[in-house]
Amino acid sequence: SKFSVVISKVSTGSYKRQVYEVPSGKQLVDQAVIDRITWATWTSVLGDEVIGIWSRHAEKADVNCACVSHSGINLVTGDDFGMVKLFDFPCPEKFVRTCFCIVTTTGTIDIRVLYCSSRRCMMELFPSLTL
Numbered sequence: 001s002k003f004s005v006v007i008s009k010v011s012t013g014s015y016k017r018q019v020y021e022v023p024s025g026k027q028l029v030d031q032a033v034i035d036r037i038t039w040a041t042w043t044s045v046l047g048d049e050v051i052g053i054w055s056r057h058a059e060k061a062d063v064n065c066a067c068v069s070h071s072g073i074n075l076v077t078g079d080d081f082g083m084v085k086l087f088d089f090p091c092p093e094k095f096v097r098t099c100f101c102i103v104t105t106t107g108t109i110d111i112r113v114l115y116c117s118s119r120r121c122m123m124e125l126f127p128s129l130t131l
Contacts, residue, residue, distance in 0.1 A: 007037060009044055015060050017046040042068035042089075045077070052096030053077050053087060067123075069116035074099075076123055078111040086121055 007028070008020045019028040019037070028034055045053065045066045053063055053075070065078045068089050075089035086100040100121070115122040 049090035052091030069113040074116040
C-alpha cells in the first residue's frame with residue numbers, strides 16, 4: 001500500500017484475491033479495511049477495479065498480467081493472444097473498450113508501465129518463451 005503499513009496482495013490459482021500484512025503474514029479479511037487501502041502499485045488481473053479488462057469471450061486464464069501507471073490513471077494488460085491493451089483505470093464496468101491495442105508475436109506473460117501520459121505510453125513487455 002501507499003502508506004506506512006506494508007501490505008501485499010496476491011492472486012491465487014483459484015482466482016481469489018488475498019491481502020496480507022507484511023512481515024507478520026496476517027491475512028486481512030475485513031472487506032471494509034481492504035476497500036480503504038490505497039495501493040502504491042497494481043499488478044493484479046483480479047478485483048472490482050479491473051472487471052472491464054475481460055472481453056465477452058475471455059476465460060480466466062487468458063489475461064496474464066496487468067500494470068497500473070505511476071499516475072494511477074492508465075492500466076495496461078497482456079494476454080495469451082499477444083494483445084497488449086491500454087485501459088483507463090479503474091475500469092469497473094464489464095466489457096470496456098480499450099483505448100489502444102497492439103499485437104505482439106507471442107503471448108505476454110508480464111508487463112510494466114514505464115511512463116504514461118494522455119498521449120504516450122511506454123511499456124516493458126516480457127514475452128512468453130517457447131521451448
